[in-house]
Amino acid sequence: MRIYVNEIKITDDSILCYTEESIEGLQEAGQMLVDSDNHAFAHILDNGESYTYLIFVQETWSMLHENKGKKIIVNDTLELTEFNNELTYILENIKGNSNYGKEFVSVVEDTFELE
Template structure:
């Protein structure tokens, strides 16, 4: 299932992410994927039987970048403790990597100041 982050609120120490779909019973799987076709990042969540993808579309990127290092909390009950590590890893792999497509790489490098 694809679960889209459709609202984000910033506090002193957290990025609060909200979705229309419930995230009850889901835990982080500790892996981030890049969807270069749709200009988004997908953080994998697990319910013990199947995976869901928490989708961060391009419109959310600047908030993630500007608030880097803050806790990520989804729907007030799911803290993504491995998010920063996984996100940094995927950003490092995208930087100057033509396999993701020139336009996607350029957008990521610009937003996250990787140049």
């Protein structure tokens, strides 16, 4: 299942992410994947039986970058404690790595100001 973050609000210490679908019963799996074809990051959530992908589309990336290090909270209930570490790891992996596709790498490098 794919759940899309469709709204983000910024507070002094948090990035509040909202989805239309319920995330009840889901917990962070501590892993992030890349969907380079659709220009998205997928943070994996787990309900004990199956995985759900919490999708951050390209339009959300600048807010993530500009507020780097803040707590990520989904639907006011689920704090993603591994999100920042996973995003940092993924970004380091993407930087200069043409395996993700030139266009995707270029957009990620520009948005997240990777040098």
